[in-house]
Amino acid sequence: MTAGTIIEASLWQNRIDDAPVAVAATAGLIAVAGAEGECTVLDAGTGERLASGHMDGGLLSAAFAPDGSALAVCGPSGYVLWRAGGEATRSVGAGWAGSDVRLHRFDRAGWSCGAAWTADSTRVAVAAGRTIVVHGADGEQLWRTDEAPSTVTGLTWIRDGREVAASAYGGVYRYAPHSAAPTGHLAYPGSHLAIAATPDTKWICTGNQDRSVHIWRTRDASELEMAGYPDKVTRLAFDPTGRWLANNGAPDITVWDFSGKGPGGTSPRQLRGHDAVTDLAWRPGGAGILASAGAEGGVCVWKPVTGIPGRSRRPRQRFELGAPATAVAWLDADRIVAADADGGIACFTVSL
Template structure:
């Protein structure tokens, strides 16, 4: 097992709010911490030095940097906004629509959820196109085919839109409320985490689907690693990791990662290696070699640490730096060794 001595603290700081999201821009050397009340703090990744703040009236829910780190898009219960690094310009759009998702696909194009629609904007906030209304509030977004296709989740399944098409060009249906989307990097699989405590999976080429039932709680966090082989999900109290190699997970069992009472955050380390970071409501932060053991096996963390407060958000800033924030606003960056014990 990796010991406490193997992990060093690069820096610590604090923000004056309860963090709800962390975003990193490895190419731009920035990290942003979103506070529930509506302020986001932008810091230098290497040192934690403040760069600036942005605010969105009504609160914040999500934020993401553009691929090159020149822009930050942020969303909340009453609208969305954009920040530009070169001069600190901030644009906010009070749409009155709940917005819980933001996804960049290039430096010139970002999608935000806006009530029952998804809006595609340029970095100046100009609307390039918008989807027609979904059956319910859009809960998550993703891009397929190198940014040529936008995928959105809402009640009843996921809908796919080509550029400048308001009507969906493809729909993958499953009755229920879909809370999160995960796409593997080659676009072969679309997965959703659902209110009915299930994961639903579609094969994009032929629409074949299957459902993983039996979770104790709803699935609100769902993520593929960079290789597209491993899918991690919450569902309280354990994390499950499904193997999508070969023909996919049909007829297989997942690995079970046990360290938390309720999962509050999870994120794969970039660059492969099947290393997953997770946090729980009881105050534990854990690092896993998620490919350890056999399918159906219970996996123990390669490293786990009890913290004074529950971690509410975390993100990797490259493969060696993990940034996380706790309920009281403490923010910390860990230097993580390249190798973790199996």
């Protein structure tokens, strides 16, 4: 077996000259972010390379505007807002070719873990060291927050894009538009590594260095804690309905049910298929389908909503890569794209 070879039959394959750490997909486009700083935009239908760029210091994440017109690329040295020219919002792939691509560089902005776009693609919030910077889609800076107690580790829009919530040491900090100081603080001691919120902002959760998931119900600031994971929790994501939360922290993925009064006093669904979970992605549309990537080289597709709490389930579908799987994303309801540590990129059909 040759390292980096895609074992399972795929719709298409490609390769980048870097080690992928993240993939993002929207509007018929894929972005692949590499550890050494290479970012490549591909056509989702064919895998054809449309554009590429490089940022010194390496990359950590990439996030497309939902309409595909812009891309935020983040890494240890700062971030870049990368915009398509031409007819990008009206024709898939148009404008993502060489000279039509325009860059707004914000390198030296401090460690930038990631970015979050509003649903209408008009604003993007980017982590910049201990601060959050909000830009318009054209790259113009709209506002910047004061410094948090430590480096921002995750952020998300809440209240339908009317606030930004960020995780950092000491909890979750909420910011209203054009507000430099936090307008709310959900406090919990320790280092928070990731953040997720339900679409209705009823629940806000963090994954933590102390190997727990901490949960706030925003209506009354009541708290829950899911502790006892063997490793720190770095990946967590709500499905589009806000009912199901998936997270890592163990070889098994745990999926918590937030219906009714929430997951307090309940057992999670347990999904067994990886040595270590490297990425999680819910299928768009709210059908309760989850994709995951694992360090052993597998990419799994699950339907955890049909499982029994407290019992382990095996994946409904599994694809094997020739190297550790590092990232996975949904292209639409029937296709996923996955990347491996040797630079391989492949698109697969999901059929449950």
